[in-house]
Amino acid sequence: MPAVKTIAIVTGGSRGLGRSTVEALARRGICSIFTYHANKSAADEVISAVERIGASARALQLDTSNTQDFPAFSQNVRSILAEWGAERFNYLVNMAGTSQTSLFGQVTEGDLDTAYRIHVKGPLFLTQELLPLIADGGRIVNISSGLTRFAYPGRIAYASMKGAVEVMTHYMAKELGGRGIAVNTVAPGAIQTDFSGGAVRDNPDIARHIAQTTALGRPGLPDDIGPMIASLLSEDNRWINAQRIEVSGGQAI
Numbered sequence: 383m384p385a386v387k388t389i390a391i392v393t394g395g396s397r398g399l400g401r402s403t404v405e406a407l408a409r410r411g412i413c414s415i416f417t418y419h420a421n422k423s424a425a426d427e428v429i430s431a432v433e434r435i436g437a438s439a440r441a442l443q444l445d446t447s448n449t450q451d452f453p454a455f456s457q458n459v460r461s462i463l464a465e466w467g468a469e470r471f472n473y474l475v476n477m478a479g480t481s482q483t484s485l486f487g488q489v490t491e492g493d494l495d496t497a498y499r500i501h502v503k504g505p506l507f508l509t510q511e512l513l514p515l516i517a518d519g520g521r522i523v524n525i526s527s528g529l530t531r532f533a534y535p536g537r538i539a540y541a542s543m544k545g546a547v548e549v550m551t552h553y554m555a556k557e558l559g560g561r562g563i564a565v566n567t568v569a570p571g572a573i574q575t576d577f578s579g580g581a582v583r584d585n586p587d588i589a590r591h592i593a594q595t596t597a598l599g600r601p602g603l604p605d606d607i608g609p610m611i612a613s614l615l616s617e618d619n620r621w622i623n624a625q626r627i628e629v630s631g632g633q634a635i
Contacts (some may be wrong), residue, residue: 384388385467387411388411388413389413389415389463389468389471390404390407390415390471390473390475390615391414391415391416391417391474391512392414392415392416393416393505393508394417394418394446394474394477394478395417395418395425395426395427395428395439395441395476395477395478396416396421396427397476399477399479399570399573399578399605400506401424401428401431401608402604402605402607402608402609403475403477403542403612404432405431405435405608406611406612407413407437408431408432408436408437408439409435409474409583410496410616411436411437411598411614412437412612412615413432413438413439414432414437414440414461415439415475416428416441416442417441417442417443417446417478418442418443418444419445419446419478420443422441422443423615426441427480429441431493435614437577438466439486443551445477446478446504446508447496447499447503447504449507449508450464451507451617452507453511455508457573458467459512459515463575466526468517469515470517471507471512471515471516471520471573471576472516472517472519472521472615473510473520473522474520474521474522474523475522475525476505476508476524477525478500479618480500481540482496482497482537482539483540484536484539484555485535485536493554494539494542495538497540497542498543500543501540501546501549502528502546502588504545505547506550507552509522513558516561516563518561518562519563520561520562521563521615522554522563522564522566522569523565523566523568523611524547524554524565524567525567525569526544526567526569526614527540527569527570528569528570528571528572528633529541529544529632530545530548530569531569531634542568547567548567549625550625551565551566552624554626555623556624559623562612564612564620564622564623564624566622566623566626566627567625567626567627568610568619568627569626569629569630570607570628570630571592571629571630571631572588572596572628572630572633573604574601574603574604583601586621592633595633596630596633597631597632597633602629602631606629606631607629610629
């Protein structure tokens with residue numbers, strides 16, 4: 383197999399925004415190693431879709447809240463890179479995450495600890511583990527949320543962790559700049575996926591509210607996000623660094 387020129391790692395790439403990102407990268411000729419939590423059949427569907435586009439993809443199971451699994455994951459990445467004739471990968475997208483909904487008065491320590499492990503601790507230590515494999519001049523995208531700018535009741539734990547992600551991104555950008563690695567945050571608004579139990583996608587009242595409070599007049603779709611991330615990772619945007627980029631269609635402005 384000829385050497386693969388450009389390679390991305392996308393966590394949570396088997397569904398929703400992660401899948402859209404993997405497929406958008408494939409349309410740009412970029413091959414991906416992506417993770418899935420439990421649904422292997424969904425991961426296999428993404429691989430097939432990428433191959434139809436004409437690129438390559440490999441899926442690895444990973445619970446991004448379990449840092450003990452990161453060294454083994456890194457070794458699996460090394461093996462795939464070797465199969466592809468590469469020593470390094472170029473892009474890392476820390477996409478994997480879950481929703482958490484509890485009003486302030488009902489949030490438990492367990493809720494907060496779980497949100498922290500998934501959205502802050504996981505991306506920080508996974509990125510740290512993969513640093514030796516990221517090519518100099520590469521790029522990292524961390525995922526935040528529009529909920530760090532506007533507030534909806536019940537999202538305090540989730541949004542607080544995403545606020546930490548935005549600060550973490552600034553520090554990553556500062557400390558990795560010497561290697562020419564740019565680090566940015568993408569903050570999606572309300573998107574019609576299965577996130578939060580599919581509320582934006584499946585609840586007409588919620589979808590109507592989002593449409594009424596968004597300047598472009600509708601909720602977002604996964605393909606409003608994936609291609610944007612692929613574009614951000616491209617050489618065209620090489621001078622964008624340490625930024626929070628909200629992709630919400632103008633929600634709550």
